[in-house]
Amino acid sequence: MTEAPLYYQSATELGALIRKKQxxxxxxxxxxxxxxxxxxxxxxxxxxxxxxLALQQAKRADEELVSGAVCGPLHGVPYGAKDLLAVSxxxxxxxxxxxxxxxxxxxxxxxxxxxxAGAVLICKLAMIELAGGGSYSSxxxxxxxxxxxxxxxxxxxxxSSSGSGAAAAAGITGFALGTETWGSITVPAAFxxxxxxxxxxxxxxxxxxxxxxxxxxxxxxxxxxxxDCGHILAAIAGPDPRDAGCAARPFRFQPKKKCAPLRxxxxxxxxxxxxxxxxxxxxxxxxxxxxxxxxxxxxxPDDLPVNQAASLIVMAxxxxxxxxxxxxxxxxxxADRDQxxxxxAGLAITASDLMRAQRIRTIVVQELNKIWDQxxxxxxxxxxxxxxxxxxxxxEQNNPWGGNGGPGNLAGWPSLSLPMGFDAEGLPMGLELIxxxxxxxxxxxxGMQYQQRTSWHRMFPANTFTRS
Amino acid sequence: MxxxxxxxxxxxxxxxxxxxxxxxxxxxELLKKSLQQLDETIQALRDFxxxxxxxxxxxxxxxxxxxxx
Numbered sequence: 001m002t003e004a005p006l007y008y009q010s011a012t013e014l015g016a017l018i019r020k021k022q023x024x025x026x027x028x029x030x031x032x033x034x035x036x037x038x039x040x041x042x043x044x045x046x047x048x049x050x051x052x053l054a055l056q057q058a059k060r061a062d063e064e065l066v067s068g069a070v071c072g073p074l075h076g077v078p079y080g081a082k083d084l085l086a087v088s089x090x091x092x093x094x095x096x097x098x099x100x101x102x103x104x105x106x107x108x109x110x111x112x113x114x115x116x117a118g119a120v121l122i123c124k125l126a127m128i129e130l131a132g133g134g135s136y137s138s139x140x141x142x143x144x145x146x147x148x149x150x151x152x153x154x155x156x157x158x159x160s161s162s163g164s165g166a167a168a169a170a171g172i173t174g175f176a177l178g179t180e181t182w183g184s185i186t187v188p189a190a191f192x193x194x195x196x197x198x199x200x201x202x203x204x205x206x207x208x209x210x211x212x213x214x215x216x217x218x219x220x221x222x223x224x225x226x227x228d229c230g231h232i233l234a235a236i237a238g239p240d241p242r243d244a245g246c247a248a249r250p251f252r253f254q255p256k257k258k259c260a261p262l263r264x265x266x267x268x269x270x271x272x273x274x275x276x277x278x279x280x281x282x283x284x285x286x287x288x289x290x291x292x293x294x295x296x297x298x299x300x301p302d303d304l305p306v307n308q309a310a311s312l313i314v315m316a317x318x319x320x321x322x323x324x325x326x327x328x329x330x331x332x333x334x335a336d337r338d339q340x341x342x343x344x345a346g347l348a349i350t351a352s353d354l355m356r357a358q359r360i361r362t363i364v365v366q367e368l369n370k371i372w373d374q375x376x377x378x379x380x381x382x383x384x385x386x387x388x389x390x391x392x393x394x395x396e397q398n399n400p401w402g403g404n405g406g407p408g409n410l411a412g413w414p415s416l417s418l419p420m421g422f423d424a425e426g427l428p429m430g431l432e433l434i435x436x437x438x439x440x441x442x443x444x445x446x447g448m449q450y451q452q453r454t455s456w457h458r459m460f461p462a463n464t465f466t467r468s
Numbered sequence: 469m470x471x472x473x474x475x476x477x478x479x480x481x482x483x484x485x486x487x488x489x490x491x492x493x494x495x496x497e498l499l500k501k502s503l504q505q506l507d508e509t510i511q512a513l514r515d516f517x518x519x520x521x522x523x524x525x526x527x528x529x530x531x532x533x534x535x536x537x
Contacts, residue, residue, distance in 0.1 A: 312506075326487065337498055345503050348482070348483060359525045360513060
């Protein structure tokens with residue numbers, strides 16, 4: 001492997017270079033701005049380049065550095081935000097052709113917090129329209145077209161935080177923010193070969209973020225390494241009285257704290273049609289066992305309607321969140337007709353069916369949480385397949401999906417997806433660690449240890465993203 | 469409104485009336501499919517035993533002081 005160009009360094013490394021004055025934030029920002037305008041556009045990963053704001057923030061970061069005021073490890077580091085996060089004075093389009101004219105006059109809480117941490121916002125990142133509300137049928141369900149995978153541009157970057165995955169993987173931003181309701185951080189992280197952290201529900205304020213599902217939406221970091229994710233989470237986490245779902249819990253990242261031996265519970269999957277995922281997963285497990293952790297199979301209860309409860313709640317809340325759109329002719333502007341139909345159908349859910357799902361959720365979550373008597377963290381491949389085609393509708397692709405998103409998202413558990421290798425086609429595959437609520441410190445600690453013992457997170461794609 | 473005892477056509481007509489949208493043939497087909505999937509989901513939830521007068525629903529915003537949802 002050749003030495004990584006500057007723009008493929010981790011956010012932690014970029015921050016260190018700035019603090020050591022080996023490069024200025026303005027210089028670094030100009031490099032990433034160029035990449036956003038060129039490589040970012042080639043991949044359909046960009047919704048808006050925030051050049052004026054970026055150069056202003058970078059200049060301030062450099063001035064603060066000269067005066068000895070360092071805001072933290074992300075000081076001066078350029079990043080991108082999923083285009084459902086409000087940035088004052090810039091369009092927030094939610095990936096939707098029906099929402100192209102919105103310009104907020106205040107910043108989302110996470111944008112304000114990253115500004116306080118000294119980070120530099122260089123772009124808004126492409127996404128699946130309305131974060132996939134109503135359920136979408138192809139990669140093209142976005143105002144910016146299918147977001148292409150930097151490892152193979154005939155493939156999709158994943159969704160709904162598509163641009164966040166592609167930008168972090170392709171060295172278009174130093175790191176990115178994504179959001180997850182059900183799989184929208186972990187899937188693009190796995191497809192793009194980066195590290196993505198889905199925080200515990202309530203860990204990060206959603207003030208100023210588009211709501212898809214109030215009881216499931218989370219905002220989290222997408223970056224090169226687990227250490228990056230820890231620094232980013234530390235910057236964005238914490239109480240916010242404006243978000244009723246945001247917990248009164250602080251988060252402190254301790255990157256130097258050693259990872260104690262953990263009991264890992266292996267989630268079962270059928271690998272009949274996914275031998276490569278199985279091999280890569282076994283290798284990852286072996287690396288963790290060599291580090292002193294124990295692993296044994298565990299089973300989440302399979303007699304509970306976990307996915308059905310999650311699915312109904314997402315559908316009902318999503319159709320409520322976008323009811324004005326659904327009841328207007330603007331619904332027809334959405335790129336994906338299946339999604340239009342799904343949103344419309346959601347209006348037919350009765351109050352009693354939604355309440356039934358929420359009643360079942362209480363019971364299901366109590367049952368799911370019993371798994372933590374048997375293990376400290378759960379472990380499995382994030383998905384059983386590499387990135388899907390960017391052109392073919394999903395239903396015509398017979399890839400074995402796998403996935404662990406239903407239980408974790410319904411229960412509000414955090415999860416970390418890390419690169420664990422490549423399939424025979426050279427597509428990245430992800431390893432998922434899932435923990436009980438508020439266990440991000442464990443996930444990050446184990447993730448960092450794994451990345452000290454492996455080099456998958458150091459790989460970077462060929463630097464040409466012309467469409468194949 | 470979503471009640472599998474009502475025909476898909478009845479529910480489609482209700483949605484059409486509720487939203488005042490012009491639903492073309494293609495959208496009608498997609499909607500039927502979405503409603504059928506929704507019926508399956510709802511049925512699975514209805515098959516799950518719940519006691520009358522008990523089983524409090526998960527609250528939307530209870531992360532504040534609790535460890536888990």
